Amino acid sequence: YDSMKQIADWTADIAAQNPDLVSRSVIGETYEGRPMYLLKLGKSGSNKKAIFMDCGFHAREWISPAFCQWFVKEAVETYGKDTAMTTLLNSLDFYVLPVLNIDGYVYTWTSDRMWRKTRSKTSVSRCIGTDPNRNFNAGWCKIGASKSPCDSTYCGPAPESEKETKALADFIREHLSTIKAYLTIHSYSQLLLFPYSYTYQLPSNYEELNSIAHAASQKLSSLYNTKYTYGPGATTIYPAAGGSDDWAYDQGIKYSFTFELRDTGRYGFALPESQIQPTCEETLLAVKYIANYVLEHLY
Amino acid sequence: AAMELPPSHYPATRAAALAAAFVCYRRGSPGRGLALRAVRRAVRQGIDGVGTKYHLELVLEDILDKDRTVNCTAEVLYHLSKTTAPDVQFTIEGELKNADEADDIFYNRIKSLEKELVAENIPDSHGNVSPEMEPIRLLACAASGYVIWQNSTENTKFQLAQIKHVKQVKRSDEYLEFDYTILLHEMVSQEIIPWQMTVLWHPRHSVQVTQDSQQPKHISE
Numbered sequence: 001y002d003s004m005k006q007i008a009d010w011t012a013d014i015a016a017q018n019p020d021l022v023s024r025s026v027i028g029e030t031y032e033g034r035p036m037y038l039l040k041l042g043k044s045g046s047n048k049k050a051i052f053m054d055c056g057f058h059a060r061e062w063i064s065p066a067f068c069q070w071f072v073k074e075a076v077e078t079y080g081k082d083t084a085m086t087t088l089l090n091s092l093d094f095y096v097l098p099v100l101n102i103d104g105y106v107y108t109w110t111s112d113r114m115w116r117k118t119r120s121k122t123s124v125s126r127c128i129g130t131d132p133n134r135n136f137n138a139g140w141c142k143i144g145a146s147k148s149p150c151d152s153t154y155c156g157p158a159p160e161s162e163k164e165t166k167a168l169a170d171f172i173r174e175h176l177s178t179i180k181a182y183l184t185i186h187s188y189s190q191l192l193l194f195p196y197s198y199t200y201q202l203p204s205n206y207e208e209l210n211s212i213a214h215a216a217s218q219k220l221s222s223l224y225n226t227k228y229t230y231g232p233g234a235t236t237i238y239p240a241a242g243g244s245d246d247w248a249y250d251q252g253i254k255y256s257f258t259f260e261l262r263d264t265g266r267y268g269f270a271l272p273e274s275q276i277q278p279t280c281e282e283t284l285l286a287v288k289y290i291a292n293y294v295l296e297h298l299y
Numbered sequence: 300a301a302m303e304l305p306p307s308h309y310p311a312t313r314a315a316a317l318a319a320a321f322v323c324y325r326r327g328s329p330g331r332g333l334a335l336r337a338v339r340r341a342v343r344q345g346i347d348g349v350g351t352k353y354h355l356e357l358v359l360e361d362i363l364d365k366d367r368t369v370n371c372t373a374e375v376l377y378h379l380s381k382t383t384a385p386d387v388q389f390t391i392e393g394e395l396k397n398a399d400e401a402d403d404i405f406y407n408r409i410k411s412l413e414k415e416l417v418a419e420n421i422p423d424s425h426g427n428v429s430p431e432m433e434p435i436r437l438l439a440c441a442a443s444g445y446v447i448w449q450n451s452t453e454n455t456k457f458q459l460a461q462i463k464h465v466k467q468v469k470r471s472d473e474y475l476e477f478d479y480t481i482l483l484h485e486m487v488s489q490e491i492i493p494w495q496m497t498v499l500w501h502p503r504h505s506v507q508v509t510q511d512s513q514q515p516k517h518i519s520e
Contacts, residue, residue, distance in 0.1 A: 001424075001425055108424075109424075113424045113461070114460060114461070114482060114484075114491040116489060131489070146488075151488070151490070152488060152489040152490050152491075153488065153489050189486075227337065229307040229308065231308060235305075235308055235309075236308050236309070237308075237309060238309060238486075238487055264334075264335070265316070265334075265335075265458035265484075266334050266362065267422060267426050268458055268460050268484055269460065269484070270422045270423070270424065270425070270426045270460070270461060271426050272422070272425070272426030272427060272428075273425050273426060273427070274426075275426070
């Protein structure tokens with residue numbers, strides 16, 4: 001697992017070493033003033049549609065930023081060698097945000113390995129932090145989220161109250177015409193979820209999302225037999241409002257998925273480093289499948 | 300009325316996690332850990348005036364030998380009163396791997412230590428568990444099964460997240476005693492709950508939790 005400094009340095013290096021494929025930008029600043037780096041992957045071209053993927057929403061889910069790094073690494077290493085990856089990078093752009101909740105991630109390295117939320121202070125309470133995945137404007141705070149600043153699922157004082165979630169939302173809003181799919185990577189539980197989580201209502205393209213999730217889960221398990229469960233968030237894991245996947249979907253991004261990576265609780269958040277590679281390899285198969293589907297169903 | 304539930308969605312998975320924790324409590328030891336591999340079938344039934352009963356068909360795996368699985372049927376009854384622990388009964392089909400040798404090796408190793416064992420952060424931040432600490436972790440899995448059982452409701456799903464601290468307590472009898480501070484992860488609220496538990500064990504005897512108490516969350520936040 002890489003520290004935040006290692007990840008930040010890596011984003012600079014990978015862009016510098018692969019200028020034809022990768023560029024780095026800053027989409028905003030965290031509460032504690034750290035730059036939020038975004039990588040754009042793809043062979044430059046005109047009128048390209050894009051897929052947005054983020055990692056590191058929840059600080060303790062260390063396997064998540066590791067996957068974003070792995071994805072970028074695989075992209076640059078197999079471009080020109082792997083047909084599928086080459087086609088994807090030629091035809092689409094990928095926006096990859098390796099760590100959304102940078103302050104929280106740093107905190108899990110320096111102070112509390114099990115921290116989840118951001119590190120923002122409020123004037124109302126001694127407690128710190130908002131759950132970024134309850135902070136989006138999607139049924140905000142109606143269910144499965146807490147109004148108490150001391151709780152782990154605190155939805156925040158208002159939607160997009162966190163600088164980090166606002167930066168993400170602003171970027172997606174600004175690029176809405178080109179972003180055709182949204183993926184957000186979490187852990188743990190081995191789930192592939194799609195909208196909705198803020199309501200039990202099913203999205204209009206439920207059948208399509210369900211069959212994509214089914215196929216992607218099969219691709220994933222084909223490598224090491226890792227079993228994933230898939231379905232709408234509310235009935236699969238729990239109802240929870242304010243999620244980025246629901247928000248992105250309601251913005252019009254009709255392919256919106258949340259991954260909960262390994263494992264199912266034996267190690268939980270403290271997934272052994274020996275499992276980083278196999279987890280990333282199998283997840284990559286699922287992500288490539290989804291990306292390819294999106295490419296064949298552009299809208 | 301009994302209702303068939305999708306086995307890999309909640310609420311089946313919550314009842315299954317509780318059942319698996321209870322099995323680990325009853326059958327676990329330093330030489331043996333059991334984890335939930337899959338839920339085959341789940342049926343829920345409301346019982347007027349009593350509570351909600353789940354009938355579960357589970358597959359459990361041996362933590363030390365992943366290819367070794369057993370089928371397990373379990374009944375979980377959540378009482379109407381949330382202050383009463385759920386009733387759990389289970390039957391395991393087939394045989395679990397014999398843990399006697401592993402248990403004895405651990406027992407003799409601890410008995411022969413000059414100073415009482417002390418350790419922390421198992422697994423560590425990077426998920427590492429040293430081979431010497433694996434039995435300590437399996438013992439904690441079994442003991443935490445008791446704590447999880449006593450504190451579960453239909454709205455909770457607990458997992459042992461980490462052993463923050465463990466200290467052996469010297470005894471004059473043949474039992475081993477350990478004072479654990481563990482972190483439980485509660486999935487629905489996403490809270491990390493520190494819990495202290497005093498654990499007694501001897502080979503061929505069930506794990507006992509003689510004392511346990513929830514600890515305050517680190518209010519530096």
